[in-house]
Structure formats: structure tokens, C-alpha cells
Amino acid sequence: MKLLTAAQTREADAFTIQEEGISSTELMERAAKAFAGWFENKFPPSEEVFVFCGPGNNGGDGLVVARLLHQRHYKVQVLVVGDTQKASADFKVNLEQLPKEVPQNHIKSEADLVRLPEKACVIDALFGTGLNRPVTGVYAKVIEQLNQYDNTITSIDMPSGLYTDSQTPAEGAIIKADYTISFQLPKQAFFLSQHEVYVGEWHVVPIGLSEQFISQTQTNLFFTTAKDVAHLLKPRKKFSHKGIYGHALLLCGGFGKIGAAVLAARGCLRAGVGLLTVQAPSAGYTVLQTAVPEAMTLADKHRKHLSELPQEMDKFNVIGVGPGLGTERVTKSTIGQLLATSSHPLVIDADAINIISSSEKLKAQLKRNQLIFTPHPKEFERLIGKSNNDYDRLKDMLEFCQEYDCYVVLKGNNTALGTPDGEIYFNTTGNPGMATGGTGDVLTGIITGFVAQNYTLKEACLLGVYLHGLAADLALNTVGEVSMTASDVVDHLPQAILQLQQVT
Numbered sequence: 001m002k003l004l005t006a007a008q009t010r011e012a013d014a015f016t017i018q019e020e021g022i023s024s025t026e027l028m029e030r031a032a033k034a035f036a037g038w039f040e041n042k043f044p045p046s047e048e049v050f051v052f053c054g055p056g057n058n059g060g061d062g063l064v065v066a067r068l069l070h071q072r073h074y075k076v077q078v079l080v081v082g083d084t085q086k087a088s089a090d091f092k093v094n095l096e097q098l099p100k101e102v103p104q105n106h107i108k109s110e111a112d113l114v115r116l117p118e119k120a121c122v123i124d125a126l127f128g129t130g131l132n133r134p135v136t137g138v139y140a141k142v143i144e145q146l147n148q149y150d151n152t153i154t155s156i157d158m159p160s161g162l163y164t165d166s167q168t169p170a171e172g173a174i175i176k177a178d179y180t181i182s183f184q185l186p187k188q189a190f191f192l193s194q195h196e197v198y199v200g201e202w203h204v205v206p207i208g209l210s211e212q213f214i215s216q217t218q219t220n221l222f223f224t225t226a227k228d229v230a231h232l233l234k235p236r237k238k239f240s241h242k243g244i245y246g247h248a249l250l251l252c253g254g255f256g257k258i259g260a261a262v263l264a265a266r267g268c269l270r271a272g273v274g275l276l277t278v279q280a281p282s283a284g285y286t287v288l289q290t291a292v293p294e295a296m297t298l299a300d301k302h303r304k305h306l307s308e309l310p311q312e313m314d315k316f317n318v319i320g321v322g323p324g325l326g327t328e329r330v331t332k333s334t335i336g337q338l339l340a341t342s343s344h345p346l347v348i349d350a351d352a353i354n355i356i357s358s359s360e361k362l363k364a365q366l367k368r369n370q371l372i373f374t375p376h377p378k379e380f381e382r383l384i385g386k387s388n389n390d391y392d393r394l395k396d397m398l399e400f401c402q403e404y405d406c407y408v409v410l411k412g413n414n415t416a417l418g419t420p421d422g423e424i425y426f427n428t429t430g431n432p433g434m435a436t437g438g439t440g441d442v443l444t445g446i447i448t449g450f451v452a453q454n455y456t457l458k459e460a461c462l463l464g465v466y467l468h469g470l471a472a473d474l475a476l477n478t479v480g481e482v483s484m485t486a487s488d489v490v491d492h493l494p495q496a497i498l499q500l501q502q503v504t
């Protein structure tokens with residue numbers, strides 16, 4: 001699904017109004033109804049509600065929400081912040097329509113700030129997507145005060161003060177919402193970990209913005225839902241044999257880290273690879289043969305570290321490399337040999353990334369158009385250097401993708417896939433239970449398994465990342481976030497694939 005910028009959202013707004021022949025206040029009414037519906041499900045009418053309204057249409061939404069909640073027997077108060085002379089037309093219309101029974105207060109300066117009852121709910125309607133400069137002055141005072149209270153804050157459309165699609169200047173105050181209820185689509189800002197404290201838990205409510213407009217709009221930003229990836233899954237042919245589903249090679253594992261090879265191998269097999277060979281240090285031979293009998297194992301001549309490539313490389317159609325390898329000199333030179341001699345698609349993770357990062361010579365050997373890197377943020381930093389903030393990191397990621405004509409799977413809460421065409425896809429599955437050793441190894445195996453089956457590199461990344469997160473989400477039911485292990489993730493992969501196959 002596409003992500004729209006603030007400017008594109010405004011255009012979608014105007015297009016919808018024209019297409020449907022409705023007024024902007026009618027669209028505002030629709031948006032506020034959608035928000036109020038969510039709010040009523042979440043908070044009982046016994047709670048007092050304080051709606052803080054800014055001067056624009058976000059504030060206008062707040063006024064409509066206040067009217068609707070009042071009708072539903074909530075005890076509502078409205079606090080209009082700033083100068084109403086400058087308010088938007090739809091704000092003014094809805095201020096007129098606010099029932100007299102709803103108390104109204106104006107906060108024009110710091111002196112007008114109010115204390116809130118302990119249990120009261122706050123609705124933040126100060127600013128939405130129309131924010132065009134950092135929040136300072138009286139608005140900032142209100143935001144700072146609300147952030148200090150323990151009251152639950154629910155933001156309409158955006159946490160006020162946070163820029164929708166670019167870095168918020170440091171001097172701007174930003175609401176720390178518990179919930180953000182976004183209209184029609186999520187915003188790019190929601191997918192960046194630096195914003196977690198502001199956005200809180202986010203939900204999207206539909207308000208019927210023009211599908212035609214959205215489908216015509218050009219963007220390089222997407223978020224991946226089940227519907228986006230379900231159709232990529234290829235059904236198996238009736239006259240199948242294992243030769244059709246590829247032969248993957250995994251170069252993984254080192255002394256004390258043979259488990260990484262086991263996890264990658266299990267992920268690869270569960271992703272449906274036809275044949276799998278794992279080359280690992282000879283100390284891992286028995287472990288691998290026992291733990292993953294489905295995989296063929298080649299014992300490296302070195303007992304503890306990867307030190308050579310298999311002799312017959314041609315029979316493999318993809319290589320996954322990195323988990324558990326270590327960065328010994330022998331292993332470095334083996335990675336060098338791999339980059340110099342292989343023309344296979346490569347899925348490059350963990351220590352393979354670290355090894356490449358430390359050598360300009362190796363970077364110069366990277367072949368175009370056949371690479372997937374799967375770094376976590378620290379590995380990514382080693383690869384391309386430190387970025388100032390999450391937006392810059394994404395920009396740097398795209399530059400790297402373009403320079404090496406490669407894909408980057410930047411792992412995190414909303415794993416971001418960068419493509420050589422300059423697109424970014426934010427994943428929507430997964431949970432904090434995955435923050436445990438070995439889940440990345442599983443992902444390397446899964447993506448390698450999909451590439452082996454002739455999915456394009458982009459499809460393999462999108463599907464792999466989505467299913468990996470979905471498997472972890474399914475594991476929540478039985479093991480929860482705290483106890484979740486990488487093995488739990490791989491154990492739930494079959495269920496995740498079955499679930500995705502049901503999506504139409």
C-alpha cells in the first residue's frame with residue numbers, strides 16, 4: 001500500500017471533495033465520526049474528555065469529535081488554543097455548532113493553562129498534517145504540560161508537532177501520544193523508531209478518500225500488508241519435484257555459533273527450498289546432521305571457522321552467507337573468494353556484512369544486480385556509516401541500493417526494504433518478542449529459500465520479511481513476547497504461510 005506525503009494527503013482531500021460533490025465540512029464530519037467510533041470503543045463514557053483544539057482543520061476535527069462525544073453522553077470540555085481569528089473556515093463553522101452545554105475555554109497564553117483531573121482523557125487536535133513549522137509559543141507550552149501529565153492522550157491524525165514525512169526540527173514541541181488515530185492511511189513518520197515515543201500505538205480509520213486518487217498518485221514509499229504479498233506466493237505444480245524449487249547453499253556457523261547455521265537452515269527449509277546444502281566448520285557437522293537432517297552438510301576443512309567454498313558451486317542457484325561466521329582471517333579470505341568468483345544471487349547477513357564493511361577492496365568486488373543485504377541498524381552503520389536521524393538513514397540506504405544495484409533489508413520494528421529503483425517498503429508484521437538472538441539468522445534462511453524458488457529478489461525480500469514477522473506474531477499466542485525464541489519463529493512459519501495463502 002502507498003504512503004502519502006502531507007501534500008499528497010491534502011490533494012486527496014480536495015480530489016475526494018470534488019469527486020463526491022461534498023463540502024469540506026462533510027468530509028470533516030466523516031473523519032471525526034471515524035475517530036469518535038474508535039474512541040467510543042476504547043474509552044467508556046464515564047471518563048471525562050478534554051479536547052485541545054488548534055486553529056486549523058485538525059482543530060476543526062476536534063470540535064466535531066467533541067460534539068459527537070457529547071451526543072454520546074461523554075462529559076466533554078473543549079480547550080481552544082491560540083488565536084481563533086486566524087482559524088480555518090471549517091474550524092469556525094464547527095465552533096458555531098458546538099452545543100452550549102459543552103464548556104469552552106480559550107488558552108491564549110501560558111497563564112490560561114489548566115490542570116486536568118487525574119483520570120480525564122485528552123484528545124489532541126492541535127495540529128495534523130497541515131503543520132508547516134516547528135511548534136513553539138503557547139502551543140508548545142500546552143504540549144509540554146500535557147506530556148508531563150499521566151492522562152491518556154489520543155491524537156487525531158498526527159501527534160501534534162510531529163512532521164508527517166520529514167525530520168521535525170529539534171526546537172519544535174511534540175505531543176507524546178498514547179494512541180494516534182490516522183485518517184485513511186498511516187503516515188511515514190509512524191514507521192520510524194525515533195518517533196515511537198510520540199506516536200504511541202497507531203490505528204488507521206477509513207474516511208473514504210478517493211481510491212482513484214490514491215492509485216494514480218506517484219510515490220516511492222509503501223507499507224506492506226497481507227494483501228500486498230499474498231498474491232506473490234506461487235502455488236506448487238501438481239507434477240512437482242524438488243529440482244523445481246532450487247538448491248540453496250548456506251555458508252553459516254562458526255565454533256560456538258553452529259546454532260546460527262541450524263536456524264538459517266530451518267528457515268530456508270520451511271520457506272520451501274527444494275534442496276539445501278550447508279557448508280559449516282567441521283565442528284558443526286554432527287550438530288547440523290542431527291538438528292536438520294533435511295539439509296546436506298559439507299564439513300569445512302577448518303574445525304572452527306569457514307575457510308573454503310564448496311567445490312561444485314554451479315549446482316547452487318543462491319547463496320545465503322553470514323550468520324554465525326565470525327570474522328577470522330580465513331573466513332575473510334573465503335568471503336573475498338566468494339565475491340570474486342561467484343555469480344550467484346547472494347543474501348548477505350551478519351558477519352559477512354561486517355567483513356565486507358571493513359574492506360574497501362571487498363566492497364569494490366560486489367557484483368551488481370544480485371545482492372540482498374540484511375543488516376540490523378548496527379551492521380548497517382558499519383556498512384555505510386552513521387546517519388543523523390531515521391530519515392537520513394533511509395536516504396543513505398537508498399543511495400547504497402542505487403550504488404550497488406542491490407536490496408537492503410534494514411531490520412527493526414518496521415523493517416524497511418530499500419530497492420535499487422529507489423523505493424522503500426515498511427513491513428507491518430512482527431513484535432518486540434523478535435528482539436532475541438537468532439531471529440535474523442532465520443530471516444536470512446527464509447529469504448534465501450525464496451530466492452532459490454525463483455522469486456525475484458524483491459519478492460523474496462517482501463515475502464520473507466512479512467512472513468518472518470507474521471510467524472512471530474502467531475507465536476505470541478503460545479509463547480508471548482518475553483519467552484519467544486528464534487526457534488519459535490521458525491516453528492510458526494508453516495502456520496504463517498498457510499494464513500497468507502488464505503488471503504485473497
Ligand SMILES: NC(=O)C1=CN([C@@H]2O[C@H](COP(=O)(O)OP(=O)(O)OC[C@H]3O[C@@H](n4cnc5c(N)ncnc54)[C@H](O)[C@@H]3O)[C@@H](O)[C@H]2O)[C@H](O)CC1
Binds near residue numbers: 031058060
Ligand atoms: N484529508 C484528510 O485526511 C482530512 C483531514 N482533515 C484534518 O485536517 C488536518 C489538516 O488540516 P490543516 O488545516 O491543513 O492543518 P492543521 O490543522 O494541521 O494546522 C494548520 C494550521 O495551523 C497553522 N500552523 C501550522 N504549523 C504551525 C505551528 N507550528 N505553529 C502555529 N501554527 C501553525 C497553519 O498556518 C494553519 O493555520 C488533518 O490532519 C486532519 O486532521 C479533515 O478534517 C478531513 C479530511
Ligand SMILES: [K+]
Binds near residue numbers: 155157
Ligand atoms: K493532532
